[in-house]
Each structure stands twice: as structure tokens, then as C-alpha cells.
Amino acid sequence: MQPVKYKRATSVAEAVSLLQGGGEFARPLAGGTDVIVQARERRRDIDLFVDIKHIPELMAISHDANGVTIGAAVPLHLVYGDAKIVSQWPAVTEAAHVIGGTAIQGRATLGGNLCNSSPAADSIPAMMVLDAVAHIAGPNGKRDVSVREFCTAPGRNVLALGEFVVSISLPKPPAGSGGAWQRFIPRNEMDIAVVNAGVWVQLDGANVTDARFALGAVAPTPIMVPAAAEALIGKPLSDATIAAAGDAAKAAAKPIDDMRGSVKQRKHLAKVLTERTLRHAIERARGQA
């Protein structure tokens, strides 16, 4: 391992001051499943880890009338171990369940998945369609940023020097709505998504009153697909409208060729996964799954 120093923060203010003092080579350490490996393989130049797991707000899950706030350093096994999160925001726990294997989920966090800002990060499309908000603390105080606007390029995001994510809020889903998330990988677990998709719909009988679609691994950041929502909103559900949403997702996908998949395959998957995930979200909105 390259020389990396370690400091443990016990409050938000202490973490901000350690990060600010450490400058551009200081990094928060949550579960470490990305950042320790990146430091060891010298894929990122890091000389200070600020451990944020001893800050109470970072480790708390709190439910209230508006929804849930999940500390940015809560490990995934506790996220999907929370029965209320599973029942109200299953799209997020579906992603949390397949990020790495058991030993990864014992440490990895939603905050780390978001802040690592990989185009293929599994939880981000799920959080995007659920209107998740990242609560950020920094030298100039606090600010909130929608998860949809958080990532700016592969491995890059809106955080400025000294800033970090304290928690992530998921608003309570309205009645008659449902969310779902799926990914495609060549094996059943332990791999990076070729494409992943998050979908959220709200129904009034057979009509779609609102919808949100997101895709991962088809662009430099996870993306929203407003055209897929437009293809559905105000229309009755049918095989044709579902296919139209899938076509819009295919058109919006601007993937690259790499070892995990070709452009053609990824565009095809964007359509198939969007339609499958949409059907699952519809079942949930109807209370059938």
C-alpha cells in the first residue's frame, strides 16, 4: 500500500476539518471496498483516509412521516436488513443485495457507491428514480443535492474540497406507486453491471399518472430517461406503451464497447431491462409483488 495516513472522525465537524486540512489527497473512508483497493493499486492518489464510521449520524437509519434517512456509512447488510426499507423502497434493497457478495455487503455503503460515482454503480439508478436526496456537509455548511444531479463524469461528482455526504433520504412513496431495479450481468452474482435499470411508476387504475426511469452503464454517468416517462404518462398501460418506454430507453442509451458488453448488446439490454423492470414496478404499484 502506498503511504496513506488514517484518521478517525467522531463528528461531522471533525470530518470536515480533517478533509479540508488533508486537501485534494484526503478521502472519506466508508466501507473501503472501492477506496482501499484503489489506493493499493494506485488508481487514485490518496494520502489520508478519514474514517467516517464513528460519526453517529453516518451510521443511523431513521424513519419518519416523510420517509427514511440512511446514514451514508450504514453498511448494505443493515440497509436490506431493515424491514421497512425493504417494504417501501425495494428498488434500493434489490440493488444493495447484489453489490458484491456477503463480505462486501458487510462493509460497502450507499454513500460509497454514490460517491465513487461509477457509471455502473448499482444503487444509483434505484435512488435516482426514488427521488433520493444526498445531504452534504462541508466547510460552508450544509446543502442538499438530488442524487440525479450528483454524478458529473466517471468517478466524479459535485462534492467540493472538504465536503462529504452525511446521509441519503428517500421520500415516502405515494399510494398506488411502485419501484423496482434490475441489472444484467453474465453470472448470477459478484460482477459489474453490463446495464442496470431503475423504474418507478404511479398508477390510477390502468392509467400511468407519473413515472421515472434511470439507466446505468450506458453513459459516463447513470442517466435519467425522461423520454421513457413521456411515452407512458397519461396513457393506459398496454404492451404497446410498455414497449414504447423500452424503445425510448434504447434510444437514450449511449454506451461504449468494453470487455463486459458491446454497444449493440447494451442498447438491446437497455430496452429489455427497462421493460422487465417496469413490469415489476407495475406489479408493485398494484400491490401484487
Next chain:
Amino acid sequence: MSNRVKTDRIVITAKINGDERTFLADERDSLLEALRERIGLTGAKEGCNNGNCGACAVLLNGVLVNSCCVMAAEIEGAELTTVEGLAGPEGLHPLQQAFLEEAALQCGICTPGFLMASKALLDENPHPTEHDARFWLAGNLCRCTGYDKIIRAVLKAADQMGSNGR
């Protein structure tokens, strides 16, 4: 790359396999490096050093983690169980016994990780189905034995532990 900073020697105190231990490590050591090179607990193995193989798995405060993806400094004040802590005074743990009986190892490099992951599984779910066990152990790789024997051993140990009430 970064040689801007100098890391310090640090003193770490943690409960390891039931004993309170204090040891010296380098601030930059991973937990796996500290276990193997600072305190001579060589049970946890380095397979990939990047979180993919599970050979370095240990229980940190009862939770399964890959020790190559943990900094040694993080365990200050924590409780750790490594494969060395698995057998009790009365002999091998039923998982270890079942691995022997079912020939669930060849070179053995993956075995400590499989044992710790299986222990974590049975702590949480004493009666796993075959599917439960395969999904739980997906983060542990073995290049020689074949997974069928390992799964058979885990399910056998679960059965035996269930009937002994352990």
C-alpha cells in the same frame, strides 16, 4: 505517486479470538497484512488482495468482511474472529470437521475464507437451503476443489449443529 506523507507506527488494541491484544502496526497496513505480518495469524490468506476471492475473510464485530479491504487501524477497539479462533477447546468446529469428512479442500488456500463465511452464514441462518448457501458463498472462490463438495460440507455441518443444539 504519493510519497508526500510518512505513515506512523501505531499501537492497536482489539479483542482477537477472545483475547485482548495490543500490537504495533504501520498506519498503512491492511488488516490482512497486520494479521499475517505483525501478529503471526497466518490463517487468513491473500488470494486477490482486491475483495474478489474471500480467502482473507474474517468476522469483524461478528460481521463477515474481507480483511484485505479493511485498514488495520480500523479495528482499534473492535472484536475480531479469524479462522484460528474457530476451533474450541473441545476440538474442531463442526464446519472444520465436515470439510475434512467431505474432502471439501485440496490446496486449502480458500478454506479459511470459506470456513469464516460459512460460520457467518450459520450464525445468521442455522438451516440454510442449498441455494442460500451458494448465494451466501458467492464471494468465495476456489480454484481446485469444486464447489459441490464445499456446499455439501456446509449443509452437513448445519445439520449436525442443529441436532447438537450448537
